[in-house]
Amino acid sequence: MGRYLLRRLLQLVPVFIGTTFLIYWLVWSVPGDPFAGKCGDRGCPENFRAVMTAKYHLDDSIWLQYASYMKNLFQGDFGITFGGREISDIILTSYPNTLKLAVVALAIEAAIGLGAGVLTGLRRNGFLDNLVLVSTLFLIALPVFVIGFVLQWLLGVNWHIVHPTVSSEMRITELLLPGFVLGSASTAYVARVARTSIAENRRADYVRTAIAKGLPMRRVVGVHLLRNSLIPVVTLLGTDLGALMGGAIITEGIFGINGIGRQVLRAIVTKESATVVGIVVVLVVVYLVMNLLVDLLYAALDPRIRYE
Amino acid sequence: MRVSKRASGALAVGAAFALVASGCSSGNDNGGDASASKDGAIVIDGTQPENPLVPANTTETGGGKIIDWMWTGLVEYPNNGGAPQNALAESIETSDSKVFKIKIKQNTKFHDGTTVKAESFVKAWNWAAYAPNGAQNASFFADIQGFSDLNPEDPDGDGPKKAPTPTVQEMSGLKVVDDWNFEVTLSAPTAVFPTKLGYSAFMPLPDAFFNMKPEEFGKKPIGNGPVKLVSWQDDVEIKLTRFDDYSLRDKMKIKDVTVKIYQDDTAAYADLVSGNLDFQQQVPVSSLAGDKWKTDLGDRAIASTTPSTGIIAFPIYDTRFQNPKLRKAISLSINRQEITDKIFFGNRKPADSWANPLTPGAEPGNCTACKFDATQAKQLLTEAGGFTGQLKMYYNADASHKEWMEAVAQQVKTNLGIDAVAVGVPTFAVFRANINAHKMDGAYRAGWQQDYPDVENWINPLYVKGGSSNDGLYSNDQVNALAKEASAAPSLEESHKKFADAVKLIDQDVPSMPIYFGGQQSGHSEKIKKMELTNVGELDITSVEL
């Protein structure tokens, strides 16, 4: 176990290098001149472009640019944006907000998805089952913007149940609605996968045994059935935290949350490699850690899975 | 010219509207309660400035409006769009429109307590014009004698060789006479020069600026305007407060202004409607359809017109677009009224003149190619020999231009039988790079918002050979000559008359197609009892009463 953990942590290094290079290269390949679009329809003066290009070494080859970026990174310097802002500062202020939002979304998604999954898995093809299916599909079909906008307007503006936007203090109560909106699409997946898993294991021998032993249903479901059905669900939830963080841009916009989504998008379209790499690398670390946690959870959930 | 950055995000759902408006006061004339105003505070919407706040290096609206509030220039543009008036300038005198003697008001202060002197202007302008500083607004100083010495020509154009470092750091045309007087010599007579002086590029800078890096100054800018900066928290808020030593006309009536930074106008609008925000300059598109914003806000909704025009330009360097008859045919086949009614819900007006009619010196209705006349259009198309292949109409997909560009393409297709199609380019950076490189193979969206209120700003940059935004490479010798005469005319009236002659020729050539005149839809909270918009559509914070 200890060795396994160590090995997984060591694997971070090649992934880190691979990701940084891949992203750096991708952003570099995005077409367009970052300083051509800075001054609106008038276009920028030649000198402005020359000075900025020289300042950020954009004339150098991709290898040279990447090498100097990595060198600075190892000295703890994330670089600065074209607007002169420290990227480490952006990461430090935006990440906690996005993380909070994504965690709330994940919790809501897990609670609703798992609850619905268990209920529908035990009573398949009933009215509730179909209701859950159709309503979750609608949540998938409607763009996040529509769900967010409608809920914000109804609950926030019309009925005053919640504050329509999130303040900079990021209180948990304010995050419930954005969290639900962000997690809405994934909830359908969790509910569906949980339902299938439960339905499959419902017929397993150990469940029959448990029922035959006379254990109360609550215990059969809660301990035997759920624990054995959780593996695919946990996998989904584990990969989803990263996806929620990376995909929160529209939700962040609607509810006025200062998160990473906007920063990444802005940096991509302006070809600000350093910003994109800085933010995405942290995101990849989140994926890696979550996947490691999920892999460890497998062993805890299912004693047959072992890591040596 | 400033570009709105609000919707530059690819997934943005809001609009990038032209953000320039003529003066307009809200419906309430009763004025405010002086005691409530005195220590009052408001929260208004804004976007994160892209760059540190240095006047000569800011071309986007997010930072631009903070600069407009924090600085007062030599002249100011009245909110009603009228002729510029002296602000910090005591007098600006000239006999030949070439040499200007500028006298400034004595003993006004910067926010750090130092005095605004003639030198504060001269040093700031030299800094902005000096090529190695790479200021975004450098071209505004090109009129001044000696500008070319600070901006030596790149020997091989865009080639690998770098332009040589200029040998001098000061423009020969700027001369400090004493603390309160300086003299500006232009390289050629330019009647409109005093009008330009209200643009933010011409603001004075305190000595502190020259002792530190521009980036550091820009995080804690020191201006000379009615408000000073308290704090700037990136992506969260910018706090401004009344500058008590301000001695010019436009003193603040309230005390504190917090600019809350939103990523998305939908969020700001939700806050505005629920009373958590006091002013939003442009309400989101989703509230414009069916005039919902007027129902939501009632008499707190402010509709204003803006001196900006939406244009579709032709790449005249492309041989297929060199026939003026073809260009006119396409322009005539567009029903502008229908587009502004159905796509913009009447919030913008169909364009019918080359320069925006709100601009001093512009003649209304002088664009004969802006009419809708499908029959004449078809006839002209036949005379021009038709059009082969697909007529692409490009727009940048990272702001909301899709709807109106598609509508235009549809009308051209229906009325002329050309296979016209609107094509989105993913980012403005790509779009702009293609335009700069003269690589467009179809018509493309452009927009123009005036920098300073004069018709000159609508002709020289756009339709004269070598103009800073003449991206389609349109050139007509007669137009060039007339525009040159007009710019050098001794008085604005004569200048305007000459420009009107030039416009008549431009109207025959149809180098681009004006489509709509800008409009702005703003809203304020119940807390604000009285307010005005500036000539560029920003909130005039000094007019706010509670």
Add this chain to the structure above:
Amino acid sequence: MSDPSAASLVSTPRPEQPSEAGAPVNAGLPESAQKQQKPRGLLGDAWIDLRRKPLFWISATLIVIFVLMAAFPSLFTSGDAVNGALSRSQVKPSADAWFGYDVQGRDVFARTIYGARASIMVALLSVIGTLLIGGTMGIIAGYRGGWVDALLSRIADIFFGLPFVLGSIVILTTFNGSGSDNNEWTIMGLVIMSLTVLSWPVVMRLMRSSVLATKEADYIVAARALGAGTGRIILKHLLPNCLAPLLVYGTIMVGSFIGAEATLSFLGIGLKTPVVSWGIMISEAQNYIRVSPYLLFFPAAFLVTAVLSFVMLGEAVREALDPKLR
């Protein structure tokens, strides 16, 4: 008998053979199987079981309708999906135009019908591609374990880390830069490619988790003890038992991909006019939800119905195939 591989189960009828829609394998199989008096195999059993399910018939019928719609939209509408007139902008649904007109004055009903092709094609093919790549990688990683698992999983992590917008902008502009004159099929292929390349890691993780949980099961151990080869174990034993979560995920993914495709069009790098898709219609309708909610409702309703029929079909097929659920 063909192997119950992921592809044959998930793939729905190809447009060119709509008559066989819904049947996961050759529909003639059971009859011939009965004639030859052979014991029915897994698929034969499944077919007998399927035939009795109303759910199967409902979803199969719906899918046939959608496939017909995609292949021959003109059967359903005579309207013009591409050209509009602003004079009809945002006219509400009426007897003339059942679904009303959109902002550009185009017939929403005609557009919804014509939108079926691009939406269903892109979504289905991307899902199949994602399931194939992700599934294969997941099985290999989960079954082999060790350094293979480590390598594949870390590659997946890197791909998972790519922001969707960044990846698709680069892929699509590289092969389909603005101004290039690719025809609609090439663009569709590129869109499918970018969706697949950017979404397989989740499927891979999911498959890997199922394999991990199944590979120590008694029947696998028994098969291995009996001397079955790796290929046989994977195809005959592992795959059918690990497919459930994948299938479920895949059918729902159809819905997400229809939306993702719209995002690409919105960015100006996806499908272009005159191609219509439900996703494009929905994203175009967003700004008008307060006045013309019907613009959003109709394409969304079609989308939900289509996804629902895929989900139900997948469900029916899976239940029929899974002896544990019988």
